[in-house]
Amino acid sequence: MTEYGRGPGSEPWHPEDPLYGDGGWDGQQAHAGHQPAYGGQPQHQHYPQQPQQPGYGDWGNGQAQQYDQHQYGQQQYPQQPYDPQQYQQQYVPQGQQTYHEGYQEGGWDGTGSHAHVPYAADPGDPYGQQAAAYGAEQPDFYGTPDAYPPPEPPARRRAEPEPPPEPEAEEKPDWDPGPDQGEHAFFAGGGADDDEDDDEPDGRGGRRGRGGKDVKTPKGKKKGRNGCACLVVVLVFAGGIGGVGYFGYNFYQNRYGAAPDFSGSGTGQxxxxxxxxxxxxxxxxxxxxxxxxxxxxxxxxxxxxxxxxxxxxxxxxxxxxxxxxxxxxxxxxxxxxxQANVMVTPGQRNVRVYKVIDEKLGLSAGTTKKVAEKQYKTLGLPSWANDNSQIKDPLEGFLFPGTYAAAKGMKPEAVLKAMVSNAAKQYATYDLEDKAKALKLDSPLQLVTVASLVQAEGKTVDDYRKMAEVIYNRLDRANPETYGFLQFDSTFNYLKSESNIEISESEINSNKDPYNTYTNKGLPPGPIGNPGDVAIKATLNPTDDGWYYFVATDGVSKTEFAKTHEEFQRLKDKFNESTGN
CATH class of the missing domain: 3.30.1490.480 (Endolytic murein transglycosylase)
Structure with missing residues (x-):
């Protein structure tokens, strides 16, 4: 044992030993090969620098050469400038001694005693005391309150006094946006601890917000960020469930539920x-x-x-x-x-249509006819209509058969315009201009006029094509049968606004009106009614059998045709017998 007690025995080292106290927090010797610096910071000890010795220590006489640098084995390390990072933590193999810069160490003499250390421990270094040998009971030299200047070991730390609560009006926000300029602490971590009091002291181990500042809440108060977040989540879920329920109910009602409906026969309006x-x-x-x-x-x-x-x-x-x-x-x-409608039937004359419109609209008799006479140019007639100054009614033949709305409150011109527009639309589909030329007629209006005669004289659908051929054959002024006279009772009844099949020859022959085809060759100036689709199609596609005559032998619905005047005379006698004349 040496005079400082650093022999292999269990005797404790002397407190004046320069290496005394070189241990852990509890006064125990650090593990060999691992000497961390306290608190992660390098310890700075300053000792006078000694000149380097060129030789090795004298191992035989117990005296050792003094070195400022560590000697390890045969390697001599040159003196280097002090680098705190280099000595922050040192590791050596198990069983080898760790040497610290600033201590003069010698070799061992033959007896195993340590060489003399000429430097005493620095009294200003609270950690310059070397601990006792391994296994020995260690006295506590740090029992005084000021033994550990900050930072203190974890076991010695005391809770800092809590700051007094700030005034309510000047209460500061419980979070610090830090360098992220406003990032909420809820999203910066620590959300799970929001309901606990933040009693941990500042420093290592404390909860820290972003930017290095602690997120604190005054004592006795609970953080409310989780509550607000939960409320928002609850509201979102509640809104989602409500929306799903609403749309689900509507989907069910639209697909499986009864359609919304009133009850009863309605109000008085x-x-x-x-x-x-x-x-x-x-x-x-x-x-x-x-x-x-x-x-x-x-x-x-x-x-x-x-x-x-x-x-x-x-x-x-x-x-x-x-x-x-x-x-x-x-x-x-x-x-x-x-139904508040006006129905125009095929072959119906305009005078009858005007009367019905007055009745449906609640107008005085003759009102619609006057409107037609004054406003016919504004009702949408085709450009080829009304090409003859002797036409009695420019709208005749252009109130196309069909059903039209005519309720009280409507104006007669609106009803008429709907009819005329429909006629112009239908006639446009037949290409009447080209068809008129093919049938040796002067204009599309003459085609409409022929169709009105077919509609008026024919009794059945089968009669229409034959009736159209009769008209075209009789218009040929070169034929020896009629020489261009139609001799239709329907044209005379039109000018008389009648529907009489019993017309005396004296009456017929004395009337020179352009619509009287007994006294005037060719077609009348205009249509004598409103033809329908069937009559128009028959007019465009007549038969080619040589028909020139026809007679309603029963006086009502049966029409028979003849090619010669003799045949016509026999049909006329048949008619007289059926009617009693």
Whole structure:
């Protein structure tokens, strides 16, 4: 044992030993080969620098040469400048001694005692005391309150006094945006600890917000960020569930639920609804819904489908009531009394159409006729219409057969315009100008005039083509049968505004009106009625059998044709017998 007690025995080292206290936090010797610096910081000890010795220590006489640098084995290390990073942590193999810069160490003498160390421990270094030998009981030289200047070991740390609560009005926010300029602490970590008091002291191990600042809450208060976040999540989920339920209910109602519908036969308020040509159930339902008659389109379509006559609803105007059940609306539309329409039938003359329009619109008799005479140029006639100054009615032949809306409150010109527009549309599909030339007629208007004669004189569909041939043959002024005279009773009845089949020859022969085809060759100035599709098509495609004459032998519906005058005379006698003349 040496005088400092650094022998191999269990005697504790002397406190004045320069290496005394070179141990861990609890006064125990550090593990061999691993000497960390306290708190992760290098320890700075300053000792006088000794000149380098060129030789090695004298191992035989117990005296050792003094070196400022470590000697290890045969290697001599040159003196280097002090680098704190180099000595922050040193590792050596197990069983080898760690040497610290600044201590003069010698070799061992033959007896194993340590050489003399000429330097005493630095009294200003609180850690310059070397601990006792391994296994010995270690005294605590750090019992005083000021033994550990900051930073202190973890076991010695005391909680810092809590700051006094700040005034409520000047309460600061409990989070620091730090360098991220406002990032909420909830998204910066630590959200799981929001409900705990932040009692940990500052420093190592404490919870720190972004930017190196602690996220603190005054004592006794709970952080509310998680509560707000949970409230937002609950509201989002509640809104989502409510939205799914709403759309789910609507989907179920639209697909499986009964369609919305009124009940009963409607209120006392009447409304006029116009149904266009070719409208289907869904389109009719939409028009009724817009007018306030039915509550939904689906309800009307369902009611029309369940009614065996639901597909017989025609185009035109209907006088219905508001807020009717769909079933009542369908039944009322199938009832003729609800229809507010004007129906133009094939061959019908304009004077009859004008009268019906006055009745439907609640106008005085003759009102519509006067409008037609004054406004015919503004109603949409084709450019080739009204090409003869002797025409009695420019609209004759242009009120195309069909059903048209005519409810109270409408103006007569609106009803007439719908009819004329339809006629112009239909005639355009037949290419009347080219067809007129092919049939040796002067204009499309003459084709319409021929069609009106076919419609007026024919009794059945089979008669129309033969009747058209009779007209074309008799217009040929070179034929020896008629020499260009039509001699139709229908033209004379037109100028007389009558429908009389019993006309005396004296009456006929005395009337020189241009519409009297008994006294005037060729066609009348204009149509004598409104022909339909069948008569128009027959006019464009007549037979070619040589017919020149025809007689309604029963006086009503049966028409017979003849090619010669003799045959015509026999048919005329047959007619006289059937009528008793």
């Amino acid at each position: 009447s409304v006029s609804v116009q149904i266009p040509e070719g409208a289907g159930g869904a389109q009719i339902g939409r028009l009724l819904k817009e007018a306030g008659v039915v509550k939904s389109v689906d309800a009307f379509v369902s009611a029309a489908t369940n009614n065996p006559d639901g597909d017989k609803i025609q185009a035109g105007a209907y006088i219905l009531k508001k807020e009717m059940s769909a079933q009542s609306a369908v039944e009322m539309m199938l009832d003729g009394d609800s």
